[in-house]
Amino acid sequence: MATSSKNKDLHKAKDAKKDEFYTQLSDIGQELRYYEGHFKDKVVYCNCDDPYESNFFKYFALKFNFLGLKKLIATCYIGSPIANTQLSLFDDESEENKTTKKPHKIVITETPDMNNDGAVDLTDVELLLASDKNHLTRLNADGDFRSKECIELLQEADIVVTNPPFSLFREYVEQLIEYDKKFVIIGNVNAITYKDIFKLIKENKLWTGYSIRSGDREFAVPDNYPLNAASCRIDENGKKYIRVKGVRWFTNLDYKERYEDIILYKQYNSEEYPKFENFDAINVNATKDIPIDYAGAMGVPITFLDKYNPDQFEIIGLGISNSGIEIGVQPYKEEHKKYRKEVQKRGAVDGDLYMMTNGVVDVPYARILIKNKTV
Numbered sequence: 001m002a003t004s005s006k007n008k009d010l011h012k013a014k015d016a017k018k019d020e021f022y023t024q025l026s027d028i029g030q031e032l033r034y035y036e037g038h039f040k041d042k043v044v045y046c047n048c049d050d051p052y053e054s055n056f057f058k059y060f061a062l063k064f065n066f067l068g069l070k071k072l073i074a075t076c077y078i079g080s081p082i083a084n085t086q087l088s089l090f091d092d093e094s095e096e097n098k099t100t101k102k103p104h105k106i107v108i109t110e111t112p113d114m115n116n117d118g119a120v121d122l123t124d125v126e127l128l129l130a131s132d133k134n135h136l137t138r139l140n141a142d143g144d145f146r147s148k149e150c151i152e153l154l155q156e157a158d159i160v161v162t163n164p165p166f167s168l169f170r171e172y173v174e175q176l177i178e179y180d181k182k183f184v185i186i187g188n189v190n191a192i193t194y195k196d197i198f199k200l201i202k203e204n205k206l207w208t209g210y211s212i213r214s215g216d217r218e219f220a221v222p223d224n225y226p227l228n229a230a231s232c233r234i235d236e237n238g239k240k241y242i243r244v245k246g247v248r249w250f251t252n253l254d255y256k257e258r259y260e261d262i263i264l265y266k267q268y269n270s271e272e273y274p275k276f277e278n279f280d281a282i283n284v285n286a287t288k289d290i291p292i293d294y295a296g297a298m299g300v301p302i303t304f305l306d307k308y309n310p311d312q313f314e315i316i317g318l319g320i321s322n323s324g325i326e327i328g329v330q331p332y333k334e335e336h337k338k339y340r341k342e343v344q345k346r347g348a349v350d351g352d353l354y355m356m357t358n359g360v361v362d363v364p365y366a367r368i369l370i371k372n373k374t375v
Helices: 002-015 025-038 055-062 095-100 122-131 148-156 166-178 189-193 195-202 302-306 321-326 334-343
Strands: 043-047 071-075 104-108 136-138 159-162 182-188 216-221 232-234 240-245 247-251 281-283 297-301 313-318 355-357 360-362 367-372
Touching: 025 055, 025 182, 043 055, 043 148, 055 071, 055 122, 055 159, 071 148, 104 122, 148 166, 166 182, 166 195, 182 189, 189 195, 189 247, 189 302, 195 313, 195 321, 297 302, 302 367, 313 321
Parallel strands: 043 071, 043 159, 159 182, 281 297
Antiparallel strands: 071 104, 104 136, 182 247, 216 240, 232 240, 297 367, 313 367, 355 360
């Protein structure tokens, strides 16, 4: 019941474009430790909602010296529900400015121990910004990642690390690819099924991160987030949190764990691995059940990508809708068309892989078609 309630809240939020999820510092640290060698002498850009509320900014400000960063840039989006609400960053903060929440950027090229206490923390970052206002300046536009100002900052950056709005994920990734940027970002696992995102995965230009393989993660959300008491937690300071299912890190930064083989142990048999009616491939219900001795095409769940080793497997394509048609998935056979709307609440369409189970159409959730390179 609680899970159903959470999912309803998420769909409501998406419909209302209320997808401001604020990633926790612990989750950021667990993922970024796999990429630490990539950041030396690099310019990192966090185009987030508010640098002082973004744990991405906090992470890189705190680890600036450890990672050997060249520069850290963060921008604030005017549409953020928390922008400029936690800390006044400007001496000239008028009532008008507080109301309009003008966006800004922060640029850091060093993080010295400003208070001489033997350690660098966020207090030192605040003192650094206060000591030289050139570090923090207002933006002329709204701080949207598509604005001219933010694109110019993107062009200056080497690596982008942030949590983009889930509703704009496709457009956000498209921009990163257009400007040939390295990135580590967080999104929904279902983004794998987006045609343009999957194309990047198939071409080995994008892959999932390492630290999130299953389960859910807790995100902070704005006070006005549309959810009910059953699906959120409120801490002692009144801050709201929601657990979001099916999130993943997406990146084009390599890491060695990506090349670990999936350990296979099952043998192929036709009863356990039925063939699809409209493509020459077998259905595999779980990554752990991929048969060790099957050389042909296999349809596996999209969560296969959590353990995908490009040296071990070849990705053929995505077996849903137009993506399926493009790789040769055949339309429904005439005698099976009458079943699909009766059986599939979502209304199965041509291009979806399907089987016949006990005389009725059986359409599994989105399947990635793969082949084992080692057989």
